[in-house]
Amino acid sequence: MENNLPFKYGKLVTEDFFVNRTEEIAQISSLLTSKINVTLISPRRWGKSSLFFKIAHDLEKKNPKIKFCFIDLFKTRNEREFYEYFASEVLKASYSKWEERLEKAKVFFKHLIPKFSFGVDPTQEFSVSLDWEEVQKHPQEILDLPEVISKEKGIHIIICLVEFQNISHFNDSLGFQKKLRASWQTHQHCSYAIYGSKQHMMTEIFEKKSMPFYKFGEILFLSKIDNTHWCKYIVKRFKKTGKSISAKYASKIASLVDNHPYFVQQLANSVWICTTDKCSETEIEMGLKNLLNQYDLIFSRELDGLSNLQLNLLKAIAYNEEKLSSKKTIDKYHLSSSASVNRSKEALIQKEIIDTFHQQIAFLDPLFKIWFKTVYLK
Template identity: 65%
Template sequence: MNLPFKYGKIIDDDFFVNRTREIEFLKRNITSKINLTLISPRRWGKSSLVSKIARSMAKDEKKIKFCFIDLYNVRNEEEFYNYFATEILKASYSKWDERVENAKLFFKQIIPKFSFGLDPNQEFSLSFDWENISKNQQEILDLPEVISKTKNIQLVICLDEFQNLSFFDDPLSFQKKARASWQKHQNCSYILYGSKRHMMTELFENKSMPFYKFGEVILLSKIETNHWQEYIIEKFKSTKKKISKELAEFLTEKVENHSYFVQQLANAVWLEVNKTCTKEDIENGLAKLLLQYELFFSREVDGLSNLQLNLLKALAADEKELSSKKTIKKYNLSSSASVNRSKEALVQKEIIDVFEKKTEFIDPIFKIWINNTYNKRI
């Protein structure tokens, strides 16, 4: 029997939970050619959300074409231009000969080089001479608009891990060039999103950055408990197992409604259940996840200073006033200035996140492990 819950990859419709309001809002903006930025902590389902919208709109909007570009492994401008041009041509033309013919037509100042594999329609890529591109990058940046105009379609360019632009040798210069081009485009649109929320926030909410006010910014919130309850109950039922509404709620809130971890814990619990889920099954499923990640969490802690670990203990215990004299004394946090420095360091290490003025663990399982390992001693 296949496992009824999915996590760690782009999920299809059978594993998608709610987001009805966000989907309708995003669809309206896409249809209106408004640029979009999605910001949320890691593993909240941004990529799955955009993918679901693309699948849905492909059925009803024949003139809207989505192009997915994952910048995870792109670390410099040259790689960006090669990959950007390749993926846009692949999304716009299904046959390799059309891609070659049109690339030659669209690029007037730069000469593309073509590479093919055994299946040229699938294994196709473009590259350019760097000296040539560095003087004429405008042709590549404007490619989505040129193709949209030529084919009378709307290309929607979905750039995942967008914060990786910050790793380029001169990131500000590149962002200025990209913004200058993309803000003039009328026939295509852009959806920009990434997994490092603090870096994305800096790119789009800092007034001094080129992409400030580039488009509509959407801050994704957590999926409400009642939607998770319905989903978990139905998944158990589809495999001839049962879980009560109360226990589905208990499971969801145990990992603080975090999409990835609700699915992961639900899967671990499902494996424990024979016919009807009990609270003990949930605790056993969670215990196995904690054991599974024990070595990883221990190594994470080994890389922290005493002050950073002490701050995690306070956060895991749900202390609200981290800079208060009482909390500083109880957790040996030294001073309010030390609290702020440690918090910033933990954000940079992607252990915690500050979202909507609330500081949270990115991994709620790690929070439980910190509590079990350290806070029982306090």
């Protein structure tokens, strides 16, 4: 049944499931093809990966000299793993034949002696291992690989670094970032697209003047998809499966979860399952209730590690209080002091429960906000 569901979430969104993003696609495509580095910042589950895979598909189709290489840094825990993974993925993206990868690696590495591993399908299951002592002496041979290959082949490699904030957990992260910046800022034939799911960490890496990646390229902040686009999409997806929903109720589904890409698809799917023929208010309530029940235990555990001050601050945010540090809000929600408000706010941001959007504090998970107000507080 899953393959026949009309909405998609939790995976890369492609083809019929992709909604709008026309302006973002045009802007990012223009920057990357002009070899300008791009950093995209937004909260998790806003569709960054889907957006870049869509851009990659479109640009590679238009221009065979453009090659995208996706490097997910969630898979790396330290600098050594980064270098080996980086080298493996760049070679895979640049050469389709494994024999050519071996041959070219020996040419490009002047000081390093790579060892290669293969799986059942050597074109896909291919990895490079390197002597760590030698890598520490000559890291630039690996970091310059996209530039060297782009120049040698007459192509434009675009390196997409996913979950980039993970390098903050490496030993001597600042020193490592300096190495990356020193090498990559000299590259003229390739470009870099960087994004991650922890907004506060990404913002610090790229917007703080003391950080190596400050002013590395164009910084973009991804916005939510407008409600009107969601409305058309939901109506269309219902119709495709022989069910119907009015524009009014489609708009309500998206509005309930603040037009958040992941949760609009998830809630719409839940409502669709509850709908036999035509969606009404009842099916929307049922779909939402089913989702809240599904997440009840997870959301309850989310609150277990919070202090009373943090819980009280969440209450103030849930009820849309704008001046969290004002005496009125502090007294109303028993927040102790403005200093304790700031400490609690930072703790909740670190736990990825809230974040700042357009200078306003809000819940990262709109479903959690609904559950917090309608279930926990009542």
